[in-house]
Amino acid sequence: MDFARDNCDVVSGVIFQPVSLTGRISFEELMDIRYTTSDLKEAINKYTKGAINIFYPIAFTAKFTKLLAWFDDMPPFSMTSHADCGFANIIIINNKDEWEPLENFFDVEGLVRWSNQVWDMVENKEVPKPTGLLKGINLSDFGQLASKIGNFVDDMTSLGYRQAIKAYYFAGAARFIKSPQKILTSKTYQAFARLVMAPNLNSAGKFFNDRNLMISSMHFQDAYNFDLDRVCRCLVHYGVID
Numbered sequence: 001m002d003f004a005r006d007n008c009d010v011v012s013g014v015i016f017q018p019v020s021l022t023g024r025i026s027f028e029e030l031m032d033i034r035y036t037t038s039d040l041k042e043a044i045n046k047y048t049k050g051a052i053n054i055f056y057p058i059a060f061t062a063k064f065t066k067l068l069a070w071f072d073d074m075p076p077f078s079m080t081s082h083a084d085c086g087f088a089n090i091i092i093i094n095n096k097d098e099w100e101p102l103e104n105f106f107d108v109e110g111l112v113r114w115s116n117q118v119w120d121m122v123e124n125k126e127v128p129k130p131t132g133l134l135k136g137i138n139l140s141d142f143g144q145l146a147s148k149i150g151n152f153v154d155d156m157t158s159l160g161y162r163q164a165i166k167a168y169y170f171a172g173a174a175r176f177i178k179s180p181q182k183i184l185t186s187k188t189y190q191a192f193a194r195l196v197m198a199p200n201l202n203s204a205g206k207f208f209n210d211r212n213l214m215i216s217s218m219h220f221q222d223a224y225n226f227d228l229d230r231v232c233r234c235l236v237h238y239g240v241i242d
Contacts, residue, residue, distance in 0.1 A: 001047065004213055005093055012205070013214030016040055020220035022240050030224055037087060037219045044215060051099035052091055052215060056108075057083040064115040068204055070122055071166055082230040088216035090208075092188050104178065105188050111176040118169045127161075128168035170196050187211055 004011040019035045045053050062078035069077050092100040102108060121128065173196050174180070182189060191210040195203045208214060221230060 001044075001213075001215070005097065005099075008093055008211050008213060009209060011213070012208035013216060015214075016217040018217065018219050021222045021224055025224075034224075036225075037084075037217050040217055041087065048091065048099040051101050052089055054101070054103060054108075055087040055089055057081075058086045058088055058216070058218075059083065060088075060112060061115075063119040064112055067115055067119045067122065067169070070119075071162065071169075072202070073162070079235060080233060081235050082227070082233045084219075084227065085230055085234070086216065086218040088214060091213050091215055093211040093213065105186070106178060106192070107176040111173060114172050114176065115169070118165065118172070122165060128164055 001014055004014050018037055018040055019033060021030065021033070041055050059078075059080045059082075062080050065078050066076040069075060090102045092102060092105065094100045120126075177189065177192075179186075179189075184190070187210055191207045191212060195207050218236070220236070221227065221234075
């Protein structure tokens with residue numbers, strides 16, 4: 001993680017792989033070397049001094065990634081593995097080169113719920129209804145971005161469906177930024193703003209090269225933690241000769 005932090009201009013994240021056991025082993029040996037995602041979460045939390053204490057299942061952003069692909073007119077992409085198969089989160093590297101949790105910047109669960117809602121609209125071919133969308137939002141907090149949000153309703157009639165959904169998503173996503181007054185000074189907010197204003201897979205990739213690191217894990221199954229529910233939703237298959 002230190003290497004990733006020190007080279008965050010070219011490193012997008014770190015994906016850990018807890019031990020997977022193959023072949024016969026005694027119960028005592030199993031207990032001695034078994035290392036699970038729960039152990040990894042605890043170790044990461046301790047190492048970052050509590051900067052990452054919330055971890056999300058891989059499938060948490062399944063609809064969000066589909067939405068980004070659709071915005072870019074690309075085939076939908078999502079990872080829908082079982083919740084026990086792995087986790088991911090984004091950690092911010094601040095100006096002091098210190099770890100900082102993503103949750104300090106965004107209401108993550110609220111933003112993902114909003115993304116899910118908009119994707120459901122796309123699947124059902126629903127037309128956005130902007131009335132009341134900006135209720136409770138102080139546009140003055142968003143500086144130069146306020147005009148883009150404020151003009152949303154007026155622009156709706158002249159946009160195609162894909163562009164209309166983009167504008168609708170952008171306006172709604174503004175509610176989940178915790179400190180909008182910092183949007184012009186924070187690299188994290190700026191990278192996110194670019195992602196939302198041009199929500200596609202390319203801008204998502206650039207987000208991870210601007211002092212934002214993905215910390216993730218994928219835990220293979222073995223003979224000692226085999227779960228059929230996980231197998232049914234597995235993304236990786238491999239076989240060995242015992």
